[in-house]
Every structure is written in structure tokens, then in C-alpha cells.
Amino acid sequence: MSGGAAERAGGPGGPVHEPDLAVHVEDLTVTYGSRPALWDVDLDVPPGVMAAIVGPNGAGKSTLLEAILGLTPTTAGHVYVGGRRLREARGRIGYVPQRTAVDWDFPTRVLDVVTMGLYGRLGWLRRPGAKERRLAETALERVGMADYRDRQIAQLSGGQQQRTFLARALVQDADVYFLDEPMAGVDATSEAAILDVLRDLRAEGRTLLVVHHDLQTVRTTFDWVVLLNVRVLAQGPVETTYTADNLRATYGGDVALLSGAADPTANADGAPDPTPDPAYAPHEGTRDA
Amino acid sequence: MDLATLAGDYTVRTVVAGAALLGIVSGVLGTFAVLRRQSLLGDALAHAALPGIALGFLVAGQRALPALLAGALASAVAAALLVALLVRRTRLKGDAAIGLALSLFFAVGVILLSFVQGRAGAGQAGLETFLFGQAAAILRSDLWVMAALAGVALASVAALWKEFELVTFDPTYAAALGLPVAVLDVTLTALVAVAVVLGLQLVGVVLMSAMLIAPAVAARQWTHRLGRVAILAALFGAASGVLGATVSAGARGLATGPLIVLALSAFTALSLVFAPTRGLLPTALRRRADRAGHRDRDVLRALDTLRRRHDDPTYAAERGMVDATVGHPTGRTLRTLERRGLVERVRHRPEEGRHWRLLEAGEAALERGRDGPDAPEGRA
Structure with a gap:
């Protein structure tokens, strides 16, 4: 973890920086070998928005979440959540990883998985008790999974797995939520349930950063957008930022991907730029890590 | 000792x-x-x-x-x-x-x-x-x-x-x-x-x-x-x-040491084969029951289709017709269904051979099968 000395210098509370932003990221860079996965990312997300992180495959969307949360080694950069360094902000952060990240044959029940969201807050040597179980049950009700509390997790569908992970993050009662493709590969029921919960969270004034794959629903679902392709190409309110030009810059002019996603009049303004972004083009053809 | x-x-x-x-x-x-x-x-x-x-x-x-x-x-x-x-x-x-x-x-x-x-x-x-x-x-x-x-x-x-x-x-x-x-x-x-x-x-x-x-x-x-x-x-x-x-x-x-390991291996082998939900044997039995359920339903449905086609609720179909409708031999399945009272065997003179007729219980089983993915009841 970088910046340990700075944290100590700031005293027990740690330094406060940009406290008016839910998430503030400076110069964040992640490299795998010589290939940059994230390059000089600056990110400012105001509180209370639901932000979509979109970009092509391999753009570093998941890596961005992992780097912000300190789950992957970074080459450079600083992260502030609610004005605080990560270490002091842990208790205010909720995380929903991709559901494929774990072995769903693990011997445990849905309620036990949801209770795990409280393990950080519980502290050492303390076991979850009746209070923790109640919190977990409430979270399961919110995602419409109350009937599945005693279900072995191997018996869940993909959408139910995702809702279980969402419930686990809900019990964290966080100010800022990071979600990695929460709607990928889930059934319509689950998607609706997940979207409802996300909108509720925003209505409660919480901030959400969501890695999102479906360009068609960005406009209808989100109010903030971050366009990412190794670098941040654009970020801001959806109305002004989610434009055909910005999308083209992000996706390298792949118009097929953009159809219907952006303003149709903006789409008609001539042929897409065929030259790839020079910032990362030289790395193409480099051997994968 | x-x-x-x-x-x-x-x-x-x-x-x-x-x-x-x-x-x-x-x-x-x-x-x-x-x-x-x-x-x-x-x-x-x-x-x-x-x-x-x-x-x-x-x-x-x-x-x-x-x-x-x-x-x-x-x-x-x-x-x-x-x-x-x-x-x-x-x-x-x-x-x-x-x-x-x-x-x-x-x-x-x-x-x-x-x-x-x-x-x-x-x-x-x-x-x-x-x-x-x-x-x-x-x-x-x-x-x-x-x-x-x-x-x-x-x-x-x-x-x-x-x-x-x-x-x-x-x-x-x-x-x-x-x-x-x-x-x-x-x-x-x-x-x-x-x-x-x-x-x-x-x-x-x-x-x-x-x-x-x-x-x-x-x-x-x-x-x-x-x-x-x-x-x-x-x-x-x-x-x-x-x-x-x-x-x-x-x-x-x-x-x-080796004796302890042998005892452990015995426990493990028994668990791998016999454990109720994950064991090889229960899994195989469940799969077999599923297959049998599918076969039963196919045959009942074939009899139903044939009698509808002949517009005769009591129509008795020839074995060969049932085989042809299902797509494979159905003799054994028909006999089990008969034992369970879902179909009956009738002589249909002057023709040779036996004919098969769907009974009310068979109709009911077919109806139940339509409601859910489960096989008709009565066979585990």
C-alpha cells in the first residue's frame, strides 16, 4: 500500500482531501508487466449520483474498482473516498464483486454469505449474533430473497447469486457503493430487483459506481457516466457527457456498438475515426501478462 | 489380544x-x-x-x-x-x-x-x-x-x-x-x-x-x-x-499410519458413493428416475395424441403406433404404466396383437405432468 508515511503524518484521523467528493482519484496507474491496465486516471464523483463506468472489453473497468479499493497493486496514484484515505474510509465503502469471483459450491447458506458483509465491522473474536442475523434478513428482504435465506448457495441461479452479493453489500450500510457488473447475465426478475435497490440507495443519498456493460440502458438508468479505455476519456453528467463523440473516442469508432446508445443526429456526422487512440495503440500486440 | x-x-x-x-x-x-x-x-x-x-x-x-x-x-x-x-x-x-x-x-x-x-x-x-x-x-x-x-x-x-x-x-x-x-x-x-x-x-x-x-x-x-x-x-x-x-x-x-489412512479412505469412498445429495449412487438414481419419468410422460402423451387424432376418447392404439409416435420401443414402459393402472391392454378383434388404451388415472398423471417439470407421480 502506497502512502503509508503520509497517512501516519496525518495523525490518527488521517489527512482530509476533497471532502466534498464521494470519490476522488488522482493519477491512478496500474500496469501488468509493461502493459498499462489503467493510465493516469483522474476521477471525481460527486456524492449522491449513480455513476456508470463504461468502456470496451479490457478497458480496465474492473481493475479501476479493484485499484480504488486497494485490491490490486497500483503503480501510482491516490484515492480518497469521502475526503479520506482508503484505510480510514473502509467502513463507508460497500463492494459487490463479479459473482464469478467465488466458488458457489462452497458449503454455506445464503444468510451466512449476507452476514459476511458485517465481518469487517464486527471486529476480532466477535461472532455474528441475533442482531447481525436480523440485519442480514432485512437485506435479503430488500433484494427479494427472503425465502432463500436457508438455501445452500450452490442451488441459486445467476441472478439470485448476484442479489445475494448485493444483500451482503447492503448490510455494510455504506456511503459509497462499488458494483462490478451487477446486471451481467442475470434474469429479468433479478435485474429489476437489483435496479430497484440501486435506485433506492441513490434516493437515500448514497453514491454508486457501477461497472456497466449495456450501453443501451446508460441513459435511462444512470445520472453520471465515466467513459474508460485505459484512460478516462470523459466523465460527467450523462446528459452532457454521454455523447456519440465521447463514445467514439472510447470505443475507437466502432459504430455498431454505438447504434441506439447515443444521440442519432450526432451519429450521422460523418465516418468514424479509424485511427486508434495513440496513447495505447503502441501496446497492442504486446504479449499478455 | x-x-x-x-x-x-x-x-x-x-x-x-x-x-x-x-x-x-x-x-x-x-x-x-x-x-x-x-x-x-x-x-x-x-x-x-x-x-x-x-x-x-x-x-x-x-x-x-x-x-x-x-x-x-x-x-x-x-x-x-x-x-x-x-x-x-x-x-x-x-x-x-x-x-x-x-x-x-x-x-x-x-x-x-x-x-x-x-x-x-x-x-x-x-x-x-x-x-x-x-x-x-x-x-x-x-x-x-x-x-x-x-x-x-x-x-x-x-x-x-x-x-x-x-x-x-x-x-x-x-x-x-x-x-x-x-x-x-x-x-x-x-x-x-x-x-x-x-x-x-x-x-x-x-x-x-x-x-x-x-x-x-x-x-x-x-x-x-x-x-x-x-x-x-x-x-x-x-x-x-x-x-x-x-x-x-x-x-x-x-x-x-497406513492403517489409519486405509480407514480414512474407506470413510471417504463410502461418502463419495452414498452421501444423500452429492453421492454418486443417489445422483445416478435420481437421474434414472428423471429419465423414467420422461419416458412415462412421452408414452402417455403419445396415447393421448393418438386418441385425439381418432376423435375417440376410448381409442386403443396398436403397440407399433405408440412406438412410431414416441420414436422408440415402448413395450416395457407400457407394461409399467399398466401395473400402475395408468393404461390398459385390450384385445381389439379381429386384429392380431394387443392394443393400449389411456385410462383416467393416466390422463390425470399427464395433466399433473403438464403443470410442472416433475415426472408423473408414483415412480421414484
Whole structure:
């Protein structure tokens, strides 16, 4: 973890920086070998928005979440959540990883998985008790999974797995939520349930950063957008930022991907730029890590 | 020797108690090792303990168990760190790193053993018994050392239970919650090393990994809760320990460690085959019942289709017509359906052969089958 000395210098509370932003990221860079996965990312997300992180495959969307949360080694950069360094902000952060990240044959029940969201807050040597179980049950009700509390997790569908992970993050009662493709590969029921919960969270004034794959629903679902392709190409309110030009810059002019996603009049303004972004083009053809 | 004499025998009691203790500890820690997909790590740790045993002997100057075990623990942990380092710093995958560390430490261990053996006055050290274990060599004082180690290991697991649970299930999320995942990883691996060291004298370096893997694999078959898997694994481990030690004492000359491992393998084989939801046999039976249910429904539906086509609710179809409609021979299925009162056989003169007619019960079964994915009732 970088910046340990700075944290100590700031005293027990740690330094406060940009406290008016839910998430503030400076110069964040992640490299795998010589290939940059994230390059000089600056990110400012105001509180209370639901932000979509979109970009092509391999753009570093998941890596961005992992780097912000300190789950992957970074080459450079600083992260502030609610004005605080990560270490002091842990208790205010909720995380929903991709559901494929774990072995769903693990011997445990849905309620036990949801209770795990409280393990950080519980502290050492303390076991979850009746209070923790109640919190977990409430979270399961919110995602419409109350009937599945005693279900072995191997018996869940993909959408139910995702809702279980969402419930686990809900019990964290966080100010800022990071979600990695929460709607990928889930059934319509689950998607609706997940979207409802996300909108509720925003209505409660919480901030959400969501890695999102479906360009068609960005406009209808989100109010903030971050366009990412190794670098941040654009970020801001959806109305002004989610434009055909910005999308083209992000996706390298792949118009097929953009159809219907952006303003149709903006789409008609001539042929897409065929030259790839020079910032990362030289790395193409480099051997994968 | 009969059981009563055996139970009264001091040495036998010591060995049985030691084996039970080992079974409990290796069952609990093996549960975590197996669920973390580190089954082979136990094997590496066991083999890596060998040079530590020899060094412990050289330092202590005699066969003192605490010194030998301390050396074993140290070299096992060193091997675990080497594996972690290789995986992190090189492009080696876990299995290759484990294989390399295992053979390297084992080779050094064998060389050190031969060196110790060659020294004057050390011939009676009997360090080579650690290869396959020698239960009879266990003293009552050794048992106390083992009990202390076991106590520390089990107390640590109890104290760090929820952290170990989360780190095993979802280490990334554990890190996101701020848990010190690396520290917990090392602690868990060190505790597995403790379990391995406990088993060196009884089961030996070569067979020790079975003590970690088999109880956990067997226990996982029977339950879907982590706590219960651990407890059941401890029971399987303890039972195998007692069984192996007792049989070995009853039939002098048969090695204890391998007998314990055989008992464990029996538990594991039975669990893999017979466990209710995950076992091979119940799974195969369920699949067969499903297939039979599909066949039944196909035949009933064919009879229904045929009578509709003839606009005659009591229409009796020729066997060949049913076969052709379903697409394969249906004689056996028709006869089972007849036994269950769902269809009946009628003579349809002047034609040759038997005809088949759908009965009301068959119609009802067909209706029920339409409601859900389940096969018509009455056949399991």
C-alpha cells in the first residue's frame, strides 16, 4: 500500500482531501508487466449520483474498482473516498464483486454469505449474533430473497447469486457503493430487483459506481457516466457527457456498438475515426501478462 | 489380544489417544486446506518437514520430540513461504511451485537424514521412522506435546473462525472489508503446518497429506455448512485414528499410519458413493428416475395424441403406433404404466396383437405432468 508515511503524518484521523467528493482519484496507474491496465486516471464523483463506468472489453473497468479499493497493486496514484484515505474510509465503502469471483459450491447458506458483509465491522473474536442475523434478513428482504435465506448457495441461479452479493453489500450500510457488473447475465426478475435497490440507495443519498456493460440502458438508468479505455476519456453528467463523440473516442469508432446508445443526429456526422487512440495503440500486440 | 486387554494396555492407549488427536486437528484444518484448493500444500508441508526434523536432532543432540517438531514446523513454514514467493514473483502456477518446493525440501531432508545416520552414536535415533511414521514409538510425554500443539491449533481456528471462513470463501471481498488477508493466509497455512507436524510421528511424511484431504472430502459430501463440515471431518479423522491404531495394536506388526489412512479412505469412498445429495449412487438414481419419468410422460402423451387424432376418447392404439409416435420401443414402459393402472391392454378383434388404451388415472398423471417439470407421480 502506497502512502503509508503520509497517512501516519496525518495523525490518527488521517489527512482530509476533497471532502466534498464521494470519490476522488488522482493519477491512478496500474500496469501488468509493461502493459498499462489503467493510465493516469483522474476521477471525481460527486456524492449522491449513480455513476456508470463504461468502456470496451479490457478497458480496465474492473481493475479501476479493484485499484480504488486497494485490491490490486497500483503503480501510482491516490484515492480518497469521502475526503479520506482508503484505510480510514473502509467502513463507508460497500463492494459487490463479479459473482464469478467465488466458488458457489462452497458449503454455506445464503444468510451466512449476507452476514459476511458485517465481518469487517464486527471486529476480532466477535461472532455474528441475533442482531447481525436480523440485519442480514432485512437485506435479503430488500433484494427479494427472503425465502432463500436457508438455501445452500450452490442451488441459486445467476441472478439470485448476484442479489445475494448485493444483500451482503447492503448490510455494510455504506456511503459509497462499488458494483462490478451487477446486471451481467442475470434474469429479468433479478435485474429489476437489483435496479430497484440501486435506485433506492441513490434516493437515500448514497453514491454508486457501477461497472456497466449495456450501453443501451446508460441513459435511462444512470445520472453520471465515466467513459474508460485505459484512460478516462470523459466523465460527467450523462446528459452532457454521454455523447456519440465521447463514445467514439472510447470505443475507437466502432459504430455498431454505438447504434441506439447515443444521440442519432450526432451519429450521422460523418465516418468514424479509424485511427486508434495513440496513447495505447503502441501496446497492442504486446504479449499478455 | 482381545479388546479389553488392548484398552488396558498403556502403550495402546497412548497411541489411540494420539491418533484421535491427530484426526481431529487434521480434519478441521484439512477442511480449510481443501476448500482453499490447497490440498497439495499439506503434502508439500509434510515432505518439507523432513530437513527440519534432522536439523532439530542435530541441534538438540538427541531424539527430543519438542526439538524435532520445532525444526519440522520451521522448515515446513519455510517451504510454504517459498511456494508463496514463487507464485507471486515468478510466472509459476501453484501446482508447479508446490511440486518444486516439495521435492527440493524432501531431497535436502533425505541427505540430512543419511548424514545424521552416518554419525557415530546416532544410529539409534531412528529418524527414518518419520518417513512412514512409527506409532509405537510415541511416549506419554510426547502425547502432552501433541495435545499442547493441538490445543493451540484448535483454539486459533475457533478464535479466527469468521475471518478464516471469509478468507476461504471470498478473499477479495475480505480485503475490501479491510481484513488483513495476507496475515490470515499465513496464519492458516502455519496452522496446517502444525497439523502436519502433529502427524509426522504417527503417520509419517509420505502419507500425511491423506490425513488432511480425506476427512474434509468425506465430510463435505454430507453437509452444506462450513462448521458442520469441519466437525464431521474431525469426527472422521478421529474415528479413523482410533480404528487404525486399534487394529494395528491387535495385529502386531501392521503399520499404524497406513492403517489409519486405509480407514480414512474407506470413510471417504463410502461418502463419495452414498452421501444423500452429492453421492454418486443417489445422483445416478435420481437421474434414472428423471429419465423414467420422461419416458412415462412421452408414452402417455403419445396415447393421448393418438386418441385425439381418432376423435375417440376410448381409442386403443396398436403397440407399433405408440412406438412410431414416441420414436422408440415402448413395450416395457407400457407394461409399467399398466401395473400402475395408468393404461390398459385390450384385445381389439379381429386384429392380431394387443392394443393400449389411456385410462383416467393416466390422463390425470399427464395433466399433473403438464403443470410442472416433475415426472408423473408414483415412480421414484
